Amino acid sequence: MIKSMTGFGDASDQIDGMKYFIEIKTVNNRYLKTSVKVSEVAAFMTDEIDKLLRSCINRGTVNFSLKIQSASDQGLFDIDENTIQAYIKKLTTIAEQNNIDTRIDITSLLTIPGVIQPALPDEQQAEKVRESVITMTQQALEKLDLMRTQEGKTLADDLIANCDAIAQKLDIICQKSPLVVQEYHDKLKKKVDDLLAAARLELDSETLAREVAIFAEKCDIAEEITRLNSHLAQFKAFCKENTNSGRKLDFVTQEMLREANTIASKASNELICQSVIDIKCSIDRIKEQVQNIE
Structure with missing residues (x-):
């Protein structure tokens, strides 16, 4: 069964006092485009996560996010005290050498690049x-797949309903199409007979048959x-x-539209049009x- 390209899946877990939250969102795209956003703690997994997403999803824009929150007093960062x-x-030395009376604001020091570093896990962690x-990513992907599959079923039902509607209209065209040539023959003959009646002339049956044959070839939509x-x-x-x-x-939809346009260009009957x-x-x-199908 077809799947929708739109979906959402999430998962969460707690590891060593840290809460991990994963969200995967997918939307329409002609190709496969992935975006993986993780905290620096899990930055080493970016490529592995991307490969996992690409192995499960074939088309669409995929947005993956991993957020981490502390569930205890343990911080998510380290301060480089050295x-x-x-x-x-250095600042104290400069102040003394220049007789500057200054107070050092520790908060300002924390904004200096490199002072605060993410608390990176060791090899075992x-x-x-x-x-x-x-594991959480796989769980989120399962939820995502379930949602995309459910929406895909709804899309399939709607698509098939539209196909059935097209088939019904084609049946009407099939029934009407053979009568078009005969109607043209009768109208043409009546019109010519009316024009020739005043001149007291008769229309050659072969000429009429030839004109009708030309018309039949032009409007043939079989x-x-x-x-x-x-x-x-x-x-x-x-x-x-x-x-x-x-x-x-x-692709098939484009071909369907092309055939419909050709029928429209050949049609010479109001009901067919x-x-x-x-x-x-x-x-x-x-x-x-x-456009929303994977």
Whole structure:
């Protein structure tokens, strides 16, 4: 069954006094585009997370975020005390040499680049964090997949309903199409007979037959109807596949529209023209929905 490209999944866990929150959001995109945002504590996992996302998702924009909060008094950062001591010593020396009466603001020192560093885990902690984050990511991906699958089913039902509507209009066109030539023959004959009646002339039956044959060839839409019916069958089959059918469905939709336009250009009957308009409206709805299919 087809899947939607729009979805959301999340997961959370607590590791050594730290709370980890993962969110995965996906939206439409013609190609696959991933964005992985993690704190510096888990920055070493960025590539691994990206590979995991790409192995599970084939198309769409994927936004992954990992947030960390402290669940205890343990901080998420370290202060480089040696660097602060060096700044204080240097500033004190400069003040004494220049007879400057100054007070050093410790808060200002904390804003100096390099003074505050993220509390990076050691090798053992890093491995524990990696295993937990990967597990949480898989859990979030499962939720995401469930949501995309459920929405995909809704999309499939709507797409098939539109295909059925197109098929109904094609049936009307099929029934009306053979009568168009006969109607043209009768109208043409009546019009010519009326014009020739005053001149007391008769129309050659072969000439009338030739004109009708030319008209019949120009307005023949049997091939277009057959191809459009074939495209409808292909479209429905792709909707039931378990593979990623978004691009296939997009291509078939374009072909459906092309056949509908050809029928419209050949149509010379009001009922057929109205049916083609209804068909193109259904195809437009299909095109809009297909853009959200993986």
